[in-house]
Structure formats: structure tokens, C-alpha cells
Amino acid sequence: MDKGNIVAALTRSPLFEGIEESEISAMLKCSDAKFKDFSVGDTVCRFDSDKQCIGVIIKGEAELERIDYDGNRTVLEMIGEGDMFGQTLAFTNLTGDMLAVVCRKSALVVFIPADFVSCRCAHYCNKHNVLVRNMLSIISSKARSLSERVEVLSNRSIRDKLLNYFAIGCAKSGGNTFTLPFSLSTLADYICCDRSAMMRELASMKSEGIVGVDKREVVMRR
Amino acid sequence: MDKGNIVAALTRSPLFEGIEESEISAMLKCSDAKFKDFSVGDTVCRFDSDKQCIGVIIKGEAELERIDYDGNRTVLEMIGEGDMFGQTLAFTNLTGDMLAVVCRKSALVVFIPADFVSCRCAHYCNKHNVLVRNMLSIISSKARSLSERVEVLSNRSIRDKLLNYFAIGCAKSGGNTFTLPFSLSTLADYICCDRSAMMRELASMKSEGIVGVDKREVVMRR
DNA sequence: AAATGACTGTCGCATATGCAACAGGCAATA
DNA sequence: TATTGCCTGTTGCATATGCGACAGTCATTT
Numbered sequence: 361m362d363k364g365n366i367v368a369a370l371t372r373s374p375l376f377e378g379i380e381e382s383e384i385s386a387m388l389k390c391s392d393a394k395f396k397d398f399s400v401g402d403t404v405c406r407f408d409s410d411k412q413c414i415g416v417i418i419k420g421e422a423e424l425e426r427i428d429y430d431g432n433r434t435v436l437e438m439i440g441e442g443d444m445f446g447q448t449l450a451f452t453n454l455t456g457d458m459l460a461v462v463c464r465k466s467a468l469v470v471f472i473p474a475d476f477v478s479c480r481c482a483h484y485c486n487k488h489n490v491l492v493r494n495m496l497s498i499i500s501s502k503a504r505s506l507s508e509r510v511e512v513l514s515n516r517s518i519r520d521k522l523l524n525y526f527a528i529g530c531a532k533s534g535g536n537t538f539t540l541p542f543s544l545s546t547l548a549d550y551i552c553c554d555r556s557a558m559m560r561e562l563a564s565m566k567s568e569g570i571v572g573v574d575k576r577e578v579v580m581r582r
Numbered sequence: 583m584d585k586g587n588i589v590a591a592l593t594r595s596p597l598f599e600g601i602e603e604s605e606i607s608a609m610l611k612c613s614d615a616k617f618k619d620f621s622v623g624d625t626v627c628r629f630d631s632d633k634q635c636i637g638v639i640i641k642g643e644a645e646l647e648r649i650d651y652d653g654n655r656t657v658l659e660m661i662g663e664g665d666m667f668g669q670t671l672a673f674t675n676l677t678g679d680m681l682a683v684v685c686r687k688s689a690l691v692v693f694i695p696a697d698f699v700s701c702r703c704a705h706y707c708n709k710h711n712v713l714v715r716n717m718l719s720i721i722s723s724k725a726r727s728l729s730e731r732v733e734v735l736s737n738r739s740i741r742d743k744l745l746n747y748f749a750i751g752c753a754k755s756g757g758n759t760f761t762l763p764f765s766l767s768t769l770a771d772y773i774c775c776d777r778s779a780m781m782r783e784l785a786s787m788k789s790e791g792i793v794g795v796d797k798r799e800v801v802m803r804r
Numbered sequence: 805a806a807a808t809g810a811c812t813g814t815c816g817c818a819t820a821t822g823c824a825a826c827a828g829g830c831a832a833t834a
Numbered sequence: 835t836a837t838t839g840c841c842t843g844t845t846g847c848a849t850a851t852g853c854g855a856c857a858g859t860c861a862t863t864t
Contacts, residue, residue: 478715492714493700499721506728513735514774516822517850545811552736554852559813561850738852739820767841776822781843783820 361419361468366395369418370470373442375494379487387491391476398422398463405445407459412474414446420467427458444498446474513552518561521551526571526578540576583641583690588617591640592692595664597716601709609713613698620644620685627667629681634696636668642689649680666720668696735774740783743773748793748802762798 361369367381367388376384387393395418398404404422405415417439424437424445436459439445445461477495508528515521525547529538540547544562548555565571572579583591589603589610598606609615617640620626626644627637639661646659646667658681661667667683699717730750737743747769751760762769766784770777787793794801 475715478718479711489701492718493697496700496714496718496721499718499725503721503725503728506725506732510728510731510735513732516774516776519850543811544813552738554738555812556814556853556855557851560815563813741820765841766843777842778823778825778844779821782845785843 366418366468366470369441370416373416373418373444374498375414375416375442375444375491377494378490383487387476387487388470388472391472393473394471396469396471397467398469399466400463402463404461404463404467404469406461412446413471414444414474414477415461416444416470416472417441418468418470420463420469421465422461422463422467422469424459424461427460509550512550518551518553518558519565521553522558522561522565522571525551526580529578530580536581537577537579540578543576544573588640588690588692591663592638595638595640595666596720597636597638597664597666597713599716600712605709609698609709610692610694613694615695616693618691618693619689620691621688622685624685626683626685626689626691628683634668635693636666636696636699637683638666638692638694639663640690640692642685642691643687644683644685644689644691646681646683649682731772734772740773740775740780741787743775744780744783744787744793747773748800751800752802758803759799759801762800765798766795 363385367384370376370384371379371381379387396404398420405413419441421441422439422445423435424439426434426436439461477491512521512525512528515524526538529540530536532538542550544559545555548558551558562571562573566573569581571581585607589606592598592606593601593603601609618626620642627635641663643663644661644667645657646661648656648658659667661683699713734743734747734750737746748760751762752758754760764772766781767777770780773780784793784795788795791803793803
């Protein structure tokens with residue numbers, strides 16, 4: 361992938377939104393960014409290192425996973441093209457579990473020193489302000505989605521979790537219907553309950569006429 | 583409270599950490615910050631307005647609460663001296679519930695236009711970089727604590743929630759013991775389960791010798 | 805065609821958990 | 835001293851939920 365394509369790809373990343381190609385390449389230069397290729401299964405980044413870097417996936421796909429002390433892997437997050445990852449972004453490994461970003465589809469990644477974002481760079485890039493604002497809005501939207509999930513999880517029954525989740529979904533779409541962003545199985549994961557128990561609850565909610573669920577379409581009645 | 587005291591108080595706020603008093607007052611001037619007094623029960627800020635502001639509590643105390651459609655109030659967060667609040671920081675009101683910051687101890691609050699933080703200001707304050715970095719680290723630490731809570735809540739049994747929470751607490755203190763930051767009652771709230779059920783579980787965990795809990799001291803054996 | 809794998813849907817069973825209720829301790833306050 | 839409010843600790847009961855198992859659909863691959 362040549363320089364031009366890389367920069368073009370980065371314009372589509374939330375981190376560089378609103379910044380022209382010319383300025384992006386200037387920033388890459390003056391931030392001393394590094395590029396690396398990864399193939400499936402490679403570890404893109406571990407969270408034990410102390411070098412604070414921000415990674416942006418230019419091409420390909422990766423996932424953030426936790427490996428706990430007895431080897432169970434949990435996927436915490438999917439990281440697609442344009443998405444970024446790094447220490448700054450939420451996750452820390454407190455429990456001593458291993459956190460790692462692992463490549464899923466062969467990927468090209470750019471690593472940018474973390475303090476480049478928050479400091480004015482020596483060479484004075486014009487659009488540095490925009491970059492900072494983008495960074496702020498990315499992190500705060502991540503915080504928002506986390507607090508949304510906490511809100512859902514704070515309900516004590518499966519039914520209330522579902523209703524809460526559906527209400528949020530509907531509110532976002534602005535109607536009384538919306539489409540699930542994932543399968544019912546992973547909805548159970550999101551909600552942190554047993555899948556079969558969720559299906560059972562869903563079935564009784566349907567029979568009571570409170571909600572309708574068809575494929576990934578959710579309708580809330582009343 | 584006179585100008586000097588205000589600025590002195592702000593030096594103790596995470597948002598202004600590492601910035602000298604002289605520069606803080608310069609920033610307050612060039613950001614067009616507004617000061618307001620509140621007494622107990624006053625609504626400091628509603629989250630329906632579109633004027634994006636960051637509030638910092640100089641003196642006093644407030645709490646962030648949600649009022650849902652049938653009038654139930656839930657305290658989402660305590661906001662103490664030096665703490666800040668605002669749209670940018672996590673919470674949005676998607677479900678149509680009302681979100682508001684309510685004064686708990688008579689307070690003095692400074693409101694700073696949100697874009698002052700992320701934009702370079704016209705008059706070029708020296709320590710603007712530091713301010714931005716502080717802002718980033720505040721938000722990302724909020725995101726971290728949220729994802730920590732999600733991790734705890736993602737356990738399906740009370741016992742596992744407790745063990746997870748205790749493990750994190752111990753890891754933070756670096757030993758196999760730590761002290762709870764709040765009462766057992768509010769621990770049950772944090773964990774989102776019934777208090778009596780939690781006490782029961784705690785009791786059986788004690789009797790099995792897995793943990794020891796005395797007052798707010800938690801010890802994990804093995 | 806056959807096989808594989810991911811997702812949906814349902815059921816039975818044991819039990820963990822929510823809920824309501826009560827009692828005692830402790831600190832602050834009148 | 836009496837009172838009030840908050841926190842801890844425990845119990846009985848009904849049931850919601852986790853868990854395991856199985857079957858059916860559908861898309862993809864061999």
C-alpha cells in the first residue's frame with residue numbers, strides 16, 4: 361500500500377476526520393509515526409508495555425481480547441478499519457489478566473506516540489486542534505457507550521435489562537422500533553445472562569404482546 | 583469568595599492540575615467563564631440544553647441524578663470539590679429520562695465553554711496544552727472506571743461479582759487486602775444486586791474461608 | 805450431496821437470588 | 835435520655851435464572 365492510499369484511508373478514520381490529506385501526511389511525519397503489517401493471529405499490541413501509543417487500523421481487522429489466569433480468552437471489542445486502540449482508551453489490565461490486540465484479517469497499522477495528540481507538536485501542524493477535538497470526542501463517546509451498558513446491566517432481571525436495552529435502541533432510532541446490531545446470542549452476552557434464559561424471557565414477553573422480535577427487528581408495543 | 587481563593591481552589595482541581603495560578607486566571611478571563619452560586623436543592627445544570635459547558639465545583643457538593651418517567655430518582659454520581667461535570671463526560675439522556683446535577687451542599691460553580699478546552703484560544707494561553715491533556719486523562723480515567731464496572735457486572739453470580747470486585751481492589755492496593763471505598767449497602771448497589779442476597783453470599787464465603795470482611799477491610803485468602 | 809458450524813428455539817431441573825420483614829448497633833441530634 | 839436515621843446481619847419463601855441437553859434452520863464449505 362503506497363503513501364497516497366494510506367493517507368486516503370486515514371481520512372476515513374474518526375481520529376483524522378475533518379483534516380485534509382496534506383495535513384495528515386504532515387502530521388504523520390512530525391509525529392514520527394510507525395507503520396507495521398500484521399497477518400492473522402499476530403499480536404498487534406500488548407497492554408503491559410509502558411510505551412504509550414495510539415494505534416489506528418488502516419486496513420484489516422483486529423480484536424481486543426482478555427486472557428485470564430486460566431487461559432480463557434474473551435473478546436472485549438472488535439477493531440475495524442479506521443478504529444483506534446491504546447492504553448488511553450478505557451481498558452487497563454488490573455486483575456493481572458493479559459490484554460492484547462490480535463489481528464483477525466491481515467492488517468496495516470499505524471502507531472502514533474500518544475503525547476503527540478495532546479501536545480502541540482514542535483513543527484506546529486495546522487490542524488492539531490481538530491485532532492485533539494476528535495480524540496476527545498472518540499474517548500467520550502466510548503465512555504458514553506460504556507455508561508449505557510452499565511445502565512442496562514444495572515437492571516436486576518433479564519426482562520428489565522431487555523426492556524431497558526430496547527428502549528435505548530428505540531430512542532436512538534427515534535421510533536418504537538429498531539434493528540439489533542448483532543445476533544440474539546451476542547445480545548445475551550451484552551446483557552450478561554444465559555442465552556436460553558433470555559430466549560425464554562423473550563418468548564414470554566412476545567406472548568404478552570409487549571414486544572415483537574423478528575430476526576433482528578425489534579418492535580416495542582406501547 | 584474572592585478571586586484569589588477561587589483560583590487557589592481551582593489549582594486543586596484535576597482539570598487545572600499543573601497550571602500556575604496566574605495562568606488559571608488568564609484562562610478564566612479568555613475563556614469567558616461564568617461563576618454561579620447554588621444552595622441546597624438547586625438544579626445546577628440540566629442535560630437537555632444544547633449549550634455545551636463544562637462545570638467545575640469550586641466549593642460545595644452536588645450529585646448527578648436521573649429522574650425516570652415515573653419520577654424515580656437515582657443518584658448516578660457524586661460530584662465533589664474540584665470535580666467536573668458536563669455533556670462531554672459520559673452520560674447522555676437517551677431514554678428520555680431527565681438528567682440533572684443537583685446541589686447538595688451550597689456550592690460555587692464555574693462554567694467554562696466546552697470548546698475552549700479543545701480549541702486553541704484566541705489569546706494564546708500558555709498552558710492550554712496541559713489543560714487539554716488533563717481533560718483527556720480525566721475522561722479516559724472515567725472510561726476506565728466504567729469498563730471496570732462493566733467487567734464486574736458481567737459476572738453472572740453474586741459470588742463471582744464479589745470475587746471480581748475484590749480482586750480488582752486487591753490488585754490496585756498491590757496486596758491481598760484492601761479497604762472498601764463505601765459501605766456494604768452501596769457495594770450491593772455498585773454490584774447491582776439485592777443487599778440481603780449479597781450479605782448471605784458474603785456470609786457463606788466467609789464461612790468457607792475464601793474471604794474475610796471486617797468493617798470495610800477485605801482480605802482475600804488464597 | 806454431505807458435512808460443518810453458527811444461530812435460534814424449547815424443556816427440565818436444581819438453586820441462586822430477589823423480596824419482604826425484623827432486630828440490633830452505632831452515631832448524630834435534640 | 836430519647837429519638838432519629840443509617841448500616842449491618844439474618845431468615846423464609848417464591849421464583850427467576852443458570853445450566854445442560856437436544857433439535858431444527860440456514861449458510862458455507864468440501
